Amino acid sequence: MAFDEKKKITLKSSDDEIFESILFDLILAANYLNIKSLLNLTCEVVADMIKGKTPEEIHKTFNIMNDFTPEEEEEICKENQWAFE
Incomplete structure (x- = not known):
């Protein structure tokens, strides 16, 4: 080989x-x-x-704690909507 x-x-x-x-x-x-x-x-x-992993799966894989509030997450998703298309 x-x-x-x-x-x-x-x-x-x-x-x-x-x-x-x-x-x-x-x-x-x-x-x-x-x-x-x-x-x-x-x-x-x-x-x-x-x-191919969801953000939640990535958090679990790398032991990343999500410290955003639901409101902050929603705002981030709105600001970066292009990435979710």
């Missing part, structure tokens, strides 16, 4: 938290050290983790 071929990695749910922590540390390190190829690869992984 060639070096540039992509392999899919299947993680157990118990590995998710550790993987995400390492992934974000890698992104920060790659950015700080200006390693473009590693930065691109790790950002691609995050993009793949987000693709």
Whole structure:
């Protein structure tokens, strides 16, 4: 198999938290050290983790707390309606 071929990695749910922590540390390190190829690869992984998910699913995946009030959320949706079309 060639070096540039992509392999899919299947993680157990118990590995998710550790993987995400390492992934974000890698992104920060790659950015700080200006390693473009590693930065691109790790950002691609995050993009793949987000693709096709609802905002609620993304919040759950990355343990993001939604601290907007319903009114604030509605206002944000109105301001960015183009993104929901």
